[in-house]
Amino acid sequence: MISAESAAVFIGSSIRLATPLLMGGIGELVSERAGVLNMSVEGMMLTGAFAGAVGSWATGQPILGLAIGLLAVLPVALLQAWLSNTLRANQIVSGIGINILVLGVTTLGYREIFGERSSDEIPGFGKWAPPLLGDIPVFGQAVFLQVWIVYLGLAIAVATMLVLRFTAAGLAVHAAGMEPGAVDKSGLSVNRIRYGAVLFTGLMSALGGTFLSIGDIHTFTEGMTRGAGYLAIAAVIFGNWKVGRTIGACLLFGAATALQFQLPAMGVDIPNALLIMLPYLLAFLAVAGLVGRQSAPASLTVPW
Amino acid sequence: MSRRYQPGPGILISIGAVAAAVLLGIVLIALIGVPIGDAVDAFVDGTVGSAYAIAASVNRSVVFALVGIGFVFANRANLTNVGGEGQIAVGGIAATAVALYGHVAGLPPGLPFVLPMLAAVAAGALWGGLAGILKTRAGTNEVISTLLLSFIAVWLLYWCVQSNALLRQPMTNSATLPESLEISDITKLPLVTADPSLPLNIGLPLTLLIAVVVAILLTRGTVGLRLRAIGLNPVAARRAGIATEWYAVAAMLVAGGLGGLAGALMLQGDQYVLKDGFSSGYGFDGLVVGLLARGSVVGVIASALLFGFLRSGGISMELQAGVPSAVVQIIQGIIVVALAGAAYWMERRGTTR
Incomplete structure (x- = not known):
């Protein structure tokens, strides 16, 4: 039987592993909307992971590393925005080009x-647990003792949901993806x-990238995102372009990743490769439409 | 949905992008502190320094060309196949399985090396066709599905070489590596020359033949016209009586099959043993080759040769002069970004077509 302790550890590591996906996914959701x-x-995650690690290593201050990671992504994001909007480049091809470029630059750097x-x-x-939640027996430390970025990510996700749903800015984002012509006529x-x-x-x-390098494991390895960015995109599709469902999809992929460590620890004999593959397999089944109809924004990938 | 790459005077833009990226690469090498002379010497040694180096570079180019031809073929129908990496991986798995355990030894001459290749084509076609079927049935974007299928295939390969029940060689001692047995000599690809110092295998003429057939299909026959019609306006194409769904799936089957064949050539012509990391980025290089070609099969051959020699030179620079292979990766990234950015600029000028 599964003990409460191991269940708690599993939930805690699912949340931890879902966090980078969640941040990338929420960001991607807004852009796709x-x-x-x-x-x-x-590539953006990898930029953050690399620059965050370098910044933290050079200054000795993780918080400065985080700031440097966020600054370093701006030229990458501006390049993508310029290619997709001003130059009307193929969004898929330009994005893959940026990923190859970033992988090369970060590996060399x-x-x-x-x-x-x-x-x-x-x-x-370091890790931190919210005051009351951390005191819950068994679960408190295993589930809630997390790097504070995890809580920041969740807070931003909720804030994004509220902004998208209730504010004029959210409406403008939504309209830019559905009816760009109407947005243009309205003067925006x-x-x-x-x-x-x-x-x-x-x-x-x-x-999300800085969380990987200086939040979670405190080191940088070449190409350490290992496809997390693509999983984040899959989570948006799985989440049907809705914040709540995207969060759910990220948690599911995080749990699938956590199984890699959990099942062998419990003595379950499943090929390691199958477990590593599992999040991608789930993402594939998700985008294959096994989760119901997909309703992508009407003007997704169409430059204005 | 995505903008298709047009053939035409874009060749100048392609050459410009490559030249600028290579120049930047040279600057990077200088910045790293490697003497340019050493790097150039190593590059020349690894590319044209010996008959063996030339053959190795050409064999690499052949793999890129197959993936690139597949990309161009599917892209004619406005389908973007970025799953070359996974298609190579499943091709390698299938070729290994048939070559080692398909009882091909007693078959008539030729079949022992042809059957593994056919199996690889079938496996790659399945991997690509799956994305095509999803595209037509569920509307799944083929870019994301082929990418995810690549991740799945790469781990599938890892599984195959780790598991004794699958393709891992029998454990004779604790130092047995997690890789397959070496395939037998009759399943290896025959060389086109009798000279073993120039190991060009039959992959080269086969690929050239495929290039000619695909070029004719795309430019002379109704197939190319129909694929183009589907790519430009699927609704109008359907009204005009073209079986659009069938063509879309077929285009992905062809692209995937060529990727699978590339995997067979890598295994049976070069590596002979299946191990983790078998596809080693060749699928993504092939994708870049397909992009560079801007829709033309001749362009694929030219850019495949460029990348084959570039890769060989990069490996040699890393071994002999200590230039990190990431420099070549940066050059590739710049080329893709520059070409993606230039595509619209050219269309606006009306210089395509």
Whole structure:
């Protein structure tokens, strides 16, 4: 039988592993709602992970690392926004190009900066549990003792849901993705909304990336995002472009990833490869439409 | 949905993008502190320095060309196949399985190496066709589905070489590596020359033949016209009586099948053993080759040669001169971004077509 302790550990690690996906996913959701498909979430996350690690290592302050990670993604996000909106480039191709470029730059930069020190631990964030929740027996520490970025991510996700649903800015984002013509006639700039949305994706993805490097494991490895950005995009499709369902999808992918560590610990004999594959397999089944009809924004990937 | 790449005078833009990216790569090498002379020497050694280096570069180009031709074929119907990596992986798995355990030894001459190739084509076609079926049945964006299928395939390969029940070689001692047995000599691809210092295998003429057939299909026959009609306006194409869904699936079957064949050539012509990391980024390089070609099969051959030699030179620069292979990756990234950005600029100028 599954003990309460191991269930608590499983829930805690599911949340932890879902966090980078959640941040990238929420960012991507806003951008897709505004009509821009960012295939470069992966590259944006990797930029944040790399610059955050370098910043934290150079200054000794994880919080400065976080700030540097967020700053470093701005040129990447601006490049994507410029390609997708001003140059009307194919959004998929330009995003994949950015991902290849970022993978090359971060791999090269990592070797040049860290070199032989590659296995060094980088200063990172400690863990924290909210006052009352942390005191719950068994579950308190295992589930709620997390890096504060996890709570920040959840708070931003909820705030994004409220902004999208109840504010004029949310309406403008939604309209830019559904009826850009109407937005233009109303006097708002479709491209300005879309630039803003892509920058938001960049910042959120970078936040997720810095969580990976200086929040979760306190080191950087080459290409450490390992497709998390693509999973985030799949989560948006799985979530049918709605915040609540996207959060659910990220938690599901996080839980699937957590099984990798949980099942072997429980003595269940399942091939490791199958467990590593599981989140991608779930994401594939999700985008394959096994979860009901998909209703993408009407003008997704169509430049204005 | 996505803008298709047009053939035409875009060749100048492609050349410009490649030249600018290569220049930047040279600057990077200088910044890293590697003497440019050493890097150039290593690059020349690894590309045209010997008959063996030339053959290795050409064999690499052949793999990129197959993935690139598949990309161009599917892209004619406005389908973007970014799943080359996974199609190579499943092709490699299928070819290994048939070559090792398909009882091909006693078959008439030729069949022992042809059957694994056919199995690889079938596996790749399945992997690509799956994305095509999802596209037509559920409207799933083929970019995201082929990407996810690639991740699945890469881990499937890892599973195959880790598990004794699958393709891992029998454990004789604790140091047995997690990889397959080496395939037998009769399942390896025959060389086109008798000279073993120039190991060009039959993958080269086969790929050239496929290139000619695809070029004719795309430019001379009704197939290319129909694919283009579907790509430009699927509703109008359907009204005109074209079986759009069938063509879309077929286009992805072809693209995937060529990716699978590329995997067979890598296994049977070069590596002979299936191991983790088998596809090693060749699928993504092939994708870039397809993008560079801007819709033309001749363009695929040219950019496949460019990338084959670039990759060989990159490997040699890393081994001999200590230039990180990431430099080549940066060059590739810049090329893709520059070409994606230039596509609209050219259409606005009306220089395409």
